[in-house]
Amino acid sequence: MHLLAPLIDFLLPTLCMVCERVQSHIVCSNCLLNNRRAILQRASSCTVCGIPITTPESRCLNCVKNPPVYDASLYINSYTSELQYALHAYKYQSRLACAAGFSYLWNQCADMLSPQIFADYLLPVPLGVSKLNMRGFNQSWEIAKNIQLPITVRKIPDAIGRRGDEAPQATLNRAMRKEKMEGMFYLNTNWCGRFKDRTIIVFDDVMTSGATMNAIAALLKREGAKHVSAWVVLRTLPKP
Ligand SMILES: [Zn+2]
Numbered sequence: 012m013h014l015l016a017p018l019i020d021f022l023l024p025t026l027c028m029v030c031e032r033v034q035s036h037i038v039c040s041n042c043l044l045n046n047r048r049a050i051l052q053r054a055s056s057c058t059v060c061g062i063p064i065t066t067p068e069s070r071c072l073n074c075v076k077n078p079p080v081y082d083a084s085l086y087i088n089s090y091t092s093e094l095q096y097a098l099h100a101y102k103y104q105s106r107l108a109c110a111a112g113f114s115y116l117w118n119q120c121a122d123m124l125s126p127q128i129f130a131d132y133l134l135p136v137p138l139g140v141s142k143l144n145m146r147g148f149n150q151s152w153e154i155a156k157n158i159q160l161p162i163t164v165r166k167i168p169d170a171i172g173r174r175g176d177e178a179p180q181a182t183l184n185r186a187m188r189k190e191k192m193e194g195m196f197y198l199n200t201n202w203c204g205r206f207k208d209r210t211i212i213v214f215d216d217v218m219t220s221g222a223t224m225n226a227i228a229a230l231l232k233r234e235g236a237k238h239v240s241a242w243v244v245l246r247t248l249p250k251p
């Protein structure tokens with residue numbers, strides 16, 4: 012840390028990206044605590060999809076009956092939490108400083124989210140070329156690149172490519188949507204054959220149905236990946 016950092020923080024206060032009160036950090040201590048509390052409150056969660064469960068089982072009924080392709084998931088908070096407004100400002104109003112805020116939040120919650128990390132690679136979910144050109148940055152990568160991980164975990168921003176930006180059409184049936192989604196992602200040629208027996212983290216800003224994560228996990232499993240974890244900032248949870 013720069014020796015003058017405390018003085019600079021004092022002279023140049025910022026706004027907490029979550030509650031928008033004047034603070035010296037991009038996420039204030041109160042908002043950090045709220046998010047840590049949210050993680051604590053779901054201490055009993057499905058080890059695969061991450062939704063809170065009330066039974067002593069390790070997996071929810073849905074993951075037992077119809078398991079997703081990814082093996083495990085971590086997230087900071089629910090999509091309906093206060094964090095969603097900062098995420099919208101980040102993505103849709105290009106408030107890039109929020110990327111550092113989300114990385115900071117993740118790092119400050121890492122002891123609760125993932126005390127031990129066994130992974131070979133971290134790959135962000137890619138954007139299609141036209142969306143990347145329009146937004147100017149990949150929101151998942153901008154957060155992921157500042158997440159503190161053991162030096163043995165390689166972060167690779169461009170291993171996975173994405174063919175189109177459009178979501179699979181609602182008029183298609185479930186099987187057709189799955190097929191279309193799986194066809195959207197591919198490995199860039201210099202990464203083909205390099206994920207066999209590897210443990211991989213796939214990082215995204217949001218997980219809703221899990222279809223994107225499943226499609227990427229399926230691609231990596233076809234390549235022989237041993238374990239795929241889905242790490243997301245916010246995820247949609249079923250209504251209690
Ligand atoms: Zn705050």
Ligand SMILES: [Zn+2]
Pocket residue numbers: 057058059060061062070071072073074
């Ligand atoms: Zn589950």
